[in-house]
Amino acid sequence: MDKISQNRDFFKADFEILKQIKTDKQKGLPAPPLQKGYDSNSDLIELPTVSKDILVKNNVLDCINDRRSVRKYSNEKISLSQLSYLLWSTQGIQTVRDEFSALRTVPSAGCTHPFETYLIINNVDNLKCGVYRYLPLEHKLLFIKTLANIDDKIDKATPNQPFVQGFVSKSAVVFAWSCIPYRSEHKFSIAAHKKILIDIGHVCQNLYISSESLDCGTCAIGIYDQNIIDNMLDLDGENEFIIYMACLGKKL
Template identity: 80%
Template sequence: MDKIKENREFFKANFDILKSIKTDKQKGIAAPSFQKKYDLNADLIELPPLSKDILTKPNVFDCIKDRRSIRKYSHEKISLSELSYLLWATQGIESVKDKFSALRTVPSAGCTHPFETYLIINNVIDLNSGIYRYLPLEHKLLFIKNLDNIEDKINKATPNQPFAQDFVSKSAVVFAWSCIPYRSEHRFSITAHKKILIDIGHVCQNLYISSESLNCGTCAIGIYDQDIIDNMLDLDGENEFVIYMACVGKKL
């Protein structure tokens, strides 16, 4: 089978395969945590409470109609309240079902939610430039590290953009969603990976719509250097790796 045909087969529904497979969930193996562990002694950054008052375009019809991929941004900083809202809109937890699963603002196959949200902060009020991770259970930010020459590092991680080279580094914040595949593999075994790709699309679309409601522009990033971005975020590239990225900034 040639590679294109093989990849096309991956697109197709394959749920029947599970009839002949005993998943780790069926074996009674405990599910992984829905949030990656962190140092409990770390200083966490409080995110402002959610408020509809920050919305400049609260009508969802208008947001869907006006949504576009935006690659040019002003120098205006994004506020911490706006970032808080964008994080909630894309991975916010609405309720915890049990210690292994939680209901969020986006759907996920089997409520597995195999993603972590990393932020490369460049132009956000009251936040130093650097790398952060969103903790949805606490709705707080975990500071990971400073990043020298941040624009240069972002450009190297997102090369060969087809429409506007190096536009990502001009944004206020870059969302880098990592995937921890086992969260989904535990329940769906070898059928998990198609579902993971579908799920991350839900996440990014919520970023588009919520950004539009703030008069911010966003652009999904499908072209990135896997090794560079995984190393930048201190990911092992096997059990956790970046699966999708998007940047957000104030519109010109």
Template identity: 60%
Template sequence: MTRYEQQRDFLKSNFHEFKHIKTDKIKGLAQPPIVKPFDSNSLIIDLPKVSKDVVSNENIFDCINERRSTRFYSTETLSLDELSYLLWATQGITGMNKNGNTLRTVPCSGATHTFETYLIIMRVDGIGQGIYRYLPVEHKLLFMFELDELEQKVDAITLDQPFVPNFAKKASVMFAWSTTPYRSEWKYDISAHKKILIDVGHVCQNLYLASESIGAGACAIGIYDQKLIDEILGLDGDEEFVIYLGAVGKKRE
């Protein structure tokens, strides 16, 4: 039982310990960038304006009741309008607070929003296969690069899934959320890491419900090759690394 104790302690609130810590914010250190910068000369793809017209099921009760992890997908592609909606639902910016931090469609501890959204796109209308990054401030897509043997790489990233092997490559798109921990550590120090894990759960749940509302299905993926996905996305694995994956595709009848 002792081998579980440290991880169990991590799950508990450490407020009494935290309140005696002088965080980098209290020390007056500069706040880290609220979003990851990008080269404006890169290929930037405009996303359609988010519209509820893509929603086929507006009943939130039904969306919650019918939500399941979906591992079987049809050959139907996602539309660019639907992808735009899913990106907005999971990390879309709806305002700014008085400190200049983004307010989004998902709750987040202290509006720190440590996540970046990368996409491995396989079957989306009007978008070539490859690796992309969502730019939430602009609500645009940054094309990063094409990926040779994309489906085989997705298989390698997602390892041996216990229920339906190799299902992720049959999705339309795989979301890969990275975290930049210092965005939260700056404000919360040792309390940051529990908050980050809680916050990414909010993000993925919105993906589930938004997918359900457009007749698609999502499946969270927590079993993946950490080193491989970080290397593919060009992340250093320390200051930024992937923390969660989610596959999305239209449901198979």
């Protein structure tokens, strides 16, 4: 079977295979935590309470109809309240079921939610430029590090854009979603990976719709340098790696 045929087969439902496999969950092995840990001495930033008062468009029909991929941004800053809403919209926790699972604002197969949200902040009010991670349990930001020459680093991590070269570094914030595959593999074994790819689509679409409700523009990024972005965010590239990206800013 050639590579294209193999990849096409990956698209297809094949969950009968789970009947032949004893998953780690069935073996009684502990599930991974629903959020990565962090040093208790870390620099945490409180995020404002999410409120519908910041919405520019309240009609979901208008948001869906007006949604487009936007690659040109103004120099206007994104507010911390707006960023708080966007983070809640894409990975916010509504109900904690136990230490291993929680209901969120996006669906996920088996409630596994195998993603972490990293932010490369370039133009957000009251935040210094650099790398952050969203902590959905606390609804806070974890500051990771500053980035010298941040525009150049973003451009190198997102090369070969087919429509507008270098547009990602002109945005206010880059969302970089990492995947921790074992969160899903624990429950679904070798059937996990198709589910993970479906799930990340839900996350990015929520960003598009919530972005439009603020009259901001966003653009999903499927072309990026895997090694550069993983290294930039201090990910090992095996047990955690970037699976999808999107940038966002105020529309021109």
